[in-house]
Amino acid sequence: MVKLIAHHKWNIYHLAIKSALLIGVLKKEVYMQQPEGFLVKWQEDKVYHLTKALYGLKQAPIDGYLHQNSFIKCPYEHAIYMKRNHKGSNTKMLAEFKAAMSNEFEMTDNRLMSYFLGIEVKQQQEGIFISQKNYMKEILEKFKMNECNHVNTLVAIRMKFSRERDGHFVDSTLFKSLAGSLRYLTITRPDITYGVGLVSRYMETSKESNLLASKRILRYIKGTLNLGLFYAYDENAQLVCYSDSDEGGDQDERKNTIGYVFYLGSTAISWTSKKQGVVTLSSCETEYVAAASTVLDHPQEDSIVIFMDNKSAIQLAKNPLHHGRSKHIDTRFYFLKDHIKQKTIELKHCHTTEQVTDIFTKPLSGETFMRLRDMLGIKIF
Template sequence: MLCTHSNREKTQAGGENRKRNLLRLQHAVKRIQNLQPKNEEKIISRDVEFDEDAMWNWDEEKVERQTVMIPKETPPQQEEEEGTGQTDMERRNQQAPGSPRRPPQSEETEEETPPRRTKLLSDIYETCNFVMMEPESFEAAAKHEVWVQAMKEEIKMIEKNDTWELAERPKDKEVIGVKWIYKTKLNADGSIQKHKARLVAKGYSQLPEIYVEQPQGFVAKGCEEKVLRLKKALYGLKQAPRAWYSRIDNYFMNQGFRRSLSEPTLYVKRQGNDTLIVSLYVDDLIYTGNNEKMIHDFKEDMMKTFEMSDLGLMHFFLGIEINQEKEGIFICQKKYTETLLKKFKMESCKTVTTPLVTGEKYKKEDGSEKVDGSIYRSLIGSLLYLTATRPDIMFATSLLSRFMQSPSQVHYGAAKRILRYLQGTKDFGIWYKSTNDAKLVGYTDSDWAGSADDMKSTSGYTFSLGSGIFSWASKKQATVAQSSAEAEYIAAAAASNQATWLRRILEDMGEKQEEPTTIYCDNKSAIAITKNPVQHNRTKHIDIKYHALREATTRGEIELKYCSTEEQLADMFTKALPRDKFEELRMKIGVSHKHIKGEY
């Protein structure tokens, strides 16, 4: 609470004070905006005194209201370049040494705070539910029935699996603590799918005999001094992931599945012309097949053996939204993009048409002020996750990830530009049209000596199966290339390695590539090096691992073909492109709005 002096002269003589509530500080505490609760009069004053031990008694004069009022968010300040949306990190760094400061405005020209707006109760409830989604402690979770029920289900499952047994506390062994982890699983539209409680061991040790404390809220009555001796692995132990994988792997093997040698989480089962394919990610899995009975029997047996739940047709998986139609499949991360924009206060920013400025060179020491590395790394990490369905930001994100150790204002500004680009394309994703053409085709490209710090080149490649691309990469090369042909040769070798792996997976899934996989390259000299190993003087210094490209070509697995730079789809994974070229390639690789659908 604060007291406002109604008149300076009167105050100096022990004048009258008015009790008010603080609304906001203005311009480095030169003025304070405060509220008289009785009549809701708002005054801006320089002369106030703070009483930190007192507070307003709101119960004295309650006014019945029919709506809930929430202060309107402060409008974001105008930003450099394009767009708005300023984070705490920028506010801490925006006053550079020696920069001119804005003179304080007079009280007569001071603009009033924007009026408060009324929010719907449903929006407020949604916000409150979001805050309460995932408690950080058992005490917080125990106050909500949904989490109590989730913990009961976890204990029930552990006891059913005969994971532990009560035992006397050992004197010669350390007893490991346990902790509850809470996770809210969401649907594609952001609604709650289920509340999940997981009991995790805190020891992170791998011992032949392990004892853990009894979990909070589930201590056996009359056995409070006893501990639990583990008979099976529990989450948090080093052996837990391996134990789970061994169990489910044995199940698949006993059910007649064949594990892929190239991808250990891919299982395929064949019965004549019928095929069932299962892909595993920890305890989440997706499956597909051409026989309804095989699929039905598999689901029933899985739910019986592991007590898993069938979520039906896939709409949401690992943060990726999937829309399945007769004409094809559209995947995107719109919800994640919106959350990302809100996290970095960019949900109202102006949009740009490309992720990067054409011709801009980024380096570690650019002369600009350093920024908070943790915030920068959080942003880049979030963008890298988004590249799972947004290959159009792959190069920009990969480029900026090189500066995570010591980012500058220039680097952070470039990362924010990616957010501005996403603001205008958050509905975008990849469209995979239905097609019988399952021919693997690749493109490879490089940007010779593109790094301003060490003159290393950037490799980029992409692959498709007759529709939108499904595999892509953008990575700085490990060595300095002495020519553009050498840089292209190294990039082609990386694409060849990926193609070899993809061919093996496709064969495991019943889509064997009978012909060599075509990889398009826009450098004739690199193609010549691949086909002619006699040019020893030009290639003797190249690392031997890159010559695997020649072996793949000789075996008939890979065929490097020439294409013009205008037709090179991998061009967008090696450099920043002007708008027209960028949008053309973006459409060709299958990235578009759901209703537009890519042309590739």
């Protein structure tokens, strides 16, 4: 979304709401316990009787008001609303919205810096920079790592995880809280996606080694607080993709880790790192399945290019003579061949050194890690 905003040179505005719980009148009896830090002395056994509320209930006025005024809620992030204004400019639309709600809200439309759900947005002449610097500082402070020494890589290069590995179990609540906090940070920091996904596999069987690996990610974050994604104006908006996988990286199920990243211009817009849902028998099949998972419906004049570093997987997707050698691959992956025939996608080979998705599938040396991190479009704020 941010890349499209940068491509069209739109502005990002921020809505700040004060006294959010003092707006909507409740029609039913709603009670809540006194929150920590707000206990009434000598009345700790009592509860609050809510008379007004903003979020979470069908009586809440904000969602209804925005829908009535032609705003559409984002299906992926329910705190984001968009409005297409065909009759006037975005500036006029914002002015109307501010006027209509001026009695209820305090609005901030600072074009230089906005804060939304922990994401910091800086709009410059060259483009838009997004980061979560303050959120990163909060995480470090929360888990008492704000004074730690930093490291240059995310995961130790020879580190192997297994549920059967010796070691004491740790507090699962602490570990889940840490993993969840790190996962939210992947919104603006694709470089930590592999490490966060790796430790998240051990939510229910978290041991000391898993906790130490999570703290290593915090140590990496400590040294990279000023990094974020930069989306430049006036760039080519052609969609391209890189796809890759490791081979048998998971020690428990022998499944592979697949990764992909989509670009519009020179900066990543979408990425993933996850354990493959099926077991494959060779690196060729693994990368074929990984490529199939990247196919999406995005109309553009030219084919969507998917870069792979495995020539055998490319031949398997292109050449029908190879079908007999891959009958055991689930039929749901064969739609990749159909898209190639329809020329909606095009598979191209890239050298291993140019395969940026290695950063999503395996531990890397410091030099390689930082080179691929730069290729994602991650820059200093």
